[in-house]
Amino acid sequence: MGRERxxxxxxxxxxxxxxxxxxxxxxxxxxxxLSEGVLTEIAMQWGRLQPVLTGRVSHADWMSSVADALADSVGGPERARAGVEQWQRYRGEVDPEVLAFVREARSGGIRIGLGTNATDLLDADLAALDLTDEFDAVVNSSRIGVNKPAKEYFQAACAALETQAGRVLFLDDEDWAIRGARVAGLSALRWSGPADLRYARAALAY
Structure with a gap:
């Protein structure tokens, strides 16, 4: 028997x-x-990243640690802080096709959750990108103290959505997150771009 939508x-x-x-x-x-890619490389070192994703370190302290790691390469701590601040001013862009899909699904009665490994800057980012009112639940790893792909993360997400795991579809671009969601009982689609929207729509009950 096929899985329920x-x-x-x-x-x-x-x-x-x-x-x-x-x-x-x-x-x-x-x-x-600086060499190309070094900002992201330093920021994403797991020993530096994991504490901020689980709320034990603030976003500001995380970026201070990145600046500290760069100080010798750029001519001192002040210049390093200025570079990191300049990099962090850019907060990304919303994919309009994905946002349109989220709105379409929500208007069709689907509960929508944002499921992200994020820092204490998430609420400010959502406000800056005009996304604050787009979700029924925001599941921020730094707020709940556990990050994807842990089973406990997805259990918290299902609780926030007030939906059983078997009736939740999860979209993520990382294989490890998809595997974690499936272990927790969710349906999961590895996102490769808007071409996946056709499958996502078919998997939802609206």
């Missing part, structure tokens, strides 16, 4: 609903004499 949608933020233009970071790196 989903009555709730859990959408990842970065890589699905929010896009990042790599040219922004590359421009900062050129200006400050």
């Amino acid at each position: 989903a009555t709730a949608l859990l959408v990842d933020f970065d890589g699905v609903l929010r896009r990042w233009d790599p040219a922004v970071a590359a421009g900062v790196e050129r200006e400050y004499g």
